[in-house]
Amino acid sequence: MPKALDGRTVALTGAGGGIGAAAAIAMAAEGASVVVNDTDEARAYAVVKDIQGAGGKAAACVASIGDEASAAALLSTALDNFGDLHVLVNSAGIVRDRMIHNMTLEEFDQVIHVHLRGTWCNSREVIRYWRPKAKQEAEAIADPAERLHRKIINVTSLSGLRGNPGQSNYSAAKAGIVGLTKTLAKEVGPLSINVNVVAPVAHTDMTAGATAHLPDGPEKEAFWAKRIERSALRWIGQPDTVAPTFVFLASDASNYLTGQVFNSDGGANI
Amino acid sequence: MDLELAGKSVIVTGGASNIGRSIVLRFAAEGAKITLADLDVEAGKRVADAAVAAGAADVNVVRTDVTQYDEVQALMQSATSAFGTLDALVNNVGWDDMMYFTKTTPDFWQKVISINYVSVLNTSHLALQYMAEHGGGSIVSISSDASRMGEPREAVYGGTKAAVNSFMKTVAKENGRYGIRCNTVCPGVTVPESSEELSENSLWVNPLLDDQQLQKVAETLPLRKVGRPKDIANAVVFLSSQTAAGHITGQVLSVSGGYTMVG
Numbered sequence: 001m002p003k004a005l006d007g008r009t010v011a012l013t014g015a016g017g018g019i020g021a022a023a024a025i026a027m028a029a030e031g032a033s034v035v036v037n038d039t040d041e042a043r044a045y046a047v048v049k050d051i052q053g054a055g056g057k058a059a060a061c062v063a064s065i066g067d068e069a070s071a072a073a074l075l076s077t078a079l080d081n082f083g084d085l086h087v088l089v090n091s092a093g094i095v096r097d098r099m100i101h102n103m104t105l106e107e108f109d110q111v112i113h114v115h116l117r118g119t120w121c122n123s124r125e126v127i128r129y130w131r132p133k134a135k136q137e138a139e140a141i142a143d144p145a146e147r148l149h150r151k152i153i154n155v156t157s158l159s160g161l162r163g164n165p166g167q168s169n170y171s172a173a174k175a176g177i178v179g180l181t182k183t184l185a186k187e188v189g190p191l192s193i194n195v196n197v198v199a200p201v202a203h204t205d206m207t208a209g210a211t212a213h214l215p216d217g218p219e220k221e222a223f224w225a226k227r228i229e230r231s232a233l234r235w236i237g238q239p240d241t242v243a244p245t246f247v248f249l250a251s252d253a254s255n256y257l258t259g260q261v262f263n264s265d266g267g268a269n270i
Numbered sequence: 271m272d273l274e275l276a277g278k279s280v281i282v283t284g285g286a287s288n289i290g291r292s293i294v295l296r297f298a299a300e301g302a303k304i305t306l307a308d309l310d311v312e313a314g315k316r317v318a319d320a321a322v323a324a325g326a327a328d329v330n331v332v333r334t335d336v337t338q339y340d341e342v343q344a345l346m347q348s349a350t351s352a353f354g355t356l357d358a359l360v361n362n363v364g365w366d367d368m369m370y371f372t373k374t375t376p377d378f379w380q381k382v383i384s385i386n387y388v389s390v391l392n393t394s395h396l397a398l399q400y401m402a403e404h405g406g407g408s409i410v411s412i413s414s415d416a417s418r419m420g421e422p423r424e425a426v427y428g429g430t431k432a433a434v435n436s437f438m439k440t441v442a443k444e445n446g447r448y449g450i451r452c453n454t455v456c457p458g459v460t461v462p463e464s465s466e467e468l469s470e471n472s473l474w475v476n477p478l479l480d481d482q483q484l485q486k487v488a489e490t491l492p493l494r495k496v497g498r499p500k501d502i503a504n505a506v507v508f509l510s511s512q513t514a515a516g517h518i519t520g521q522v523l524s525v526s527g528g529y530t531m532v533g
Contacts, residue, residue, distance in 0.1 A: 004271045030271055143495070144488075144493060144494045144495040145495050145498065182531045185492055185528050185531065186492050186528065186531075189491070189492025189494065189527070189528050190492065190494050194493070201517075202517075231446070232442050232443050232445075232447070232519050233446040233447075233449070233451070233517070234447050235517070237516075237517040241517045242517060244508075244511075244513070244514035244515065245514075245515070245518070247271050247514075248271070248508050248514065251271070253504035253505075253508065254504065255501065256493065256495075256497050256498075256501035256502075256525050256526070257505065257523070257524075257525050258492055258493055258527065258528040259492065259528045259531035260523060260524055260531065260533055261533045262518075262521075262523070263520075263521050263533075264515075264517050264518050265517065265518075266446075266517050266519070267442055267443070267446045267451075267519040267520045269520075270439050270442055270443055270519070270520030
C-alpha cells in the first residue's frame with residue numbers, strides 16, 4: 001500500500017526532541033526521507049537512529065537555526081543525502097520567559113532569532129531552490145492540480161495568537177510567523193508551494209519550562225489542571241498526538257490548503 | 271496514514287453528489303460503514319455502489335429531508351440500528367441560488383436558512399446526544415468561505431454559513447468534555463470534475479459559473495486552481511479520524527486554494 005509521503009524528502013528543524021522529533025518519526029513512517037536538524041548533536045543522531053532502526057531513512061544536520069549558514073546546511077544535507085527536498089518544517093524553538101520589565105534585549109533577540117529569523121531564512125533558502133524547478137513544471141504542466149506541490153509547515157503557538165504574559169519575545173515571534181506564513185502562501189502559491197502554520201499544544205520539554213520555577217507538588221499540578229480545564233477536550237496531548245497534522249499538511253491530501261493556521265490543541269483556542 | 275476509520279459508522283448528509291459524494295468515497299476507501307442521507311435516492315444508490323467498489327464495509331442509503339427533525343430522527347435510528355453505533359457525522363447538505371439580496375424574498379430566506387442551518391441543528395442535536403452517551407465521536411460541518419468574506423450574491427447563504435461556524439465552535443466547547451470533536455471546513459469555489467458527480471438537486475446541474483468565469487476565479491487564487499470535491503473530502507476525512515485529529519476541535523478550516531486566510 002502506498003504511503004502518504006513515499007518519495008518525499010522532509011527537513012525538520014529542532015527535530016531532536018518534542019514535536020519536531022515526533023513529526024520526523026511520523027513522516028519517516030509514512031515513507032519520507034527525513035533531515036533531522038538540532039543544535040544538540042546527540043539528540044539529532046538519536047532521532048536519526050530511531051528512524052533508521054524502524055527501517056526509515058534519515059540524516060542529521062547539526063546546526064543552530066537563525067541564520068543563512070544553517071539554512072544552507074539544512075538544504076545541502078537533504079540534497080547530499082537524498083537528492084532533493086520537498087517539505088520544510090520550521091519547528092525549532094526556544095523560550096526565554098520573563099515579564100517585559102525584567103527581560104533583557106538579549107533574551108528578546110535570542111527568541112526572535114531562532115523562531116522568526118530562522119523560519120524566514122530557511123523558507124527563503126528552500127524557495128530559492130524550488131522556484132526554478134516549479135517554474136519549469138508550470139510551463140510543462142498546464143493544470144496546476146497536476147503539478148507537484150511542495151510544502152512549508154511553520155509552527156506558531158497559542159501565545160502568538162492570543163498573547164501570554166511573560167512571553168513578549170516568544171508571542172511576538174510566533175505572531176510574526178503567522179504573518180510570514182500568509183504572505184509566503186500568497187507569494188509562492190502560484191508555484192504550487194503550500195505554506196501553512198500549526199498551532200500545537202502538547203507536553204514537551206519546552207512547555208515543561210513554563211512550570212520549571214514551581215516546585216513539584218500542588219502548585220505545579222494546579223497550573224496544569226487549569227490548562228486542561230481551559231481546553232474543550234479536557235486534554236493536553238503529547239508530541240505524538242500532534243504529529244499526524246504535520247503528515248497531513250506535508251501530504252498530497254492537503255494540496256488545496258494554504259495560508260491556514262491549524263490549531264491542534266485539544267480545543268484550547270476556539 | 272492509517273486513519274483507523276475501517277468499520278467506523280459514519281453519516282454523510284447530501285452524499286449523493288458533489289462534495290458529499292466525494293466524502294462518501296473517501297470514507298469508503300478507509301473501509302467505513304456509511305449511511306448516505308439524500309433526497310435523491312437513485313443518485314445515492316449509484317454512489318453507494320461506487321463506495322462498495324472503493325472498499326466501504328457497508329453502505330445504506332436513507333432518503334432524508336434534513337430540514338425535518340422527524341426525518342433526521344429516522345436517519346439516526348437507521349444508522350445506529352444498522353451499524354450498531356455512530357462514530358462520525360458529516361453535515362454536508364447545502365444549497366443556494368446566487369442573487370443580490372435585494373432580489374431575494376422572505377420565502378427564499380426561509381429555504382436557505384432551513385437547508386443550510388436548520389439541517390445542521392437537527393442532525394447535531396440528535397448526534398451530540400447520542401455521542402455523549404456512547405463515548406464520543408466527531409462532527410464535521412461543511413460551511414463556506416462565503417461565511418468569512420461577505421460574498422456578493424450570497425448574502426443569506428453566507429449568513430447561514432457564518433451561523434454554522436459559530437454554532438460548531440459553541441458545541442465544540444459544550445461537548446468536548448464528552449469526547450466529541452466538532453470542526454468545520456470552508457470550501458471555496460468547488461467544482462465537480464464530471465457530470466457523473468451530479469444528482470437531480472445538485473447545485474451544479476445548472477453550472478453556477480461558466481468555464482471562462484471559473485478560469486477567472488482560478489487566476490485570482492494563490493494556488494491558481496478551483497477546488498475539487500476530493501480536496502474537501504481529504505480534509506473532512508482527516509478531521510473525522512480520532513487517530514489523526516483526536517486533538518483537534520472547534521476549528522474552522524478553509525480549504526480554498528488560499529482564497530481566505532482568516533484563521
